[in-house]
Amino acid sequence: MQDLIIPAKTLEQLQLTPSELLIELAVHLYDTEKLTMGQAKKLAGLTQIEFQKEMAKRDVYIKYDIEDLETDLKNLRMLD
DSSP: OOOOOOOHHHHHHHTOOHHHHHHHHHHHHHHTTSSOHHHHHHHHTOOHHHHHHHHHHTTOOOOOOHHHHHHHHHHHHHHO
16 A cells, blocks of 8 residues: 655645645545544544534534434443
8 A cells, every 4th residue: 555645736726734635535535434433533633522523614424323323222221
């Protein structure tokens, strides 16, 4: 595997810093379900909360479906 090199001129045209581009990429890859949230926040170099704030700025929401809810409810019941 090789590293990805983005020319400075491209970043200038996009008006993004390298860290901003990583955040954009990480949010997109999470939103398209190519990365988990843990993988995406690591790629972006952010904490969980920081990454969630960046997602919210872009109207991207945490993936949480009915199966996740059922699993959480089952786990909570086991705590009783």
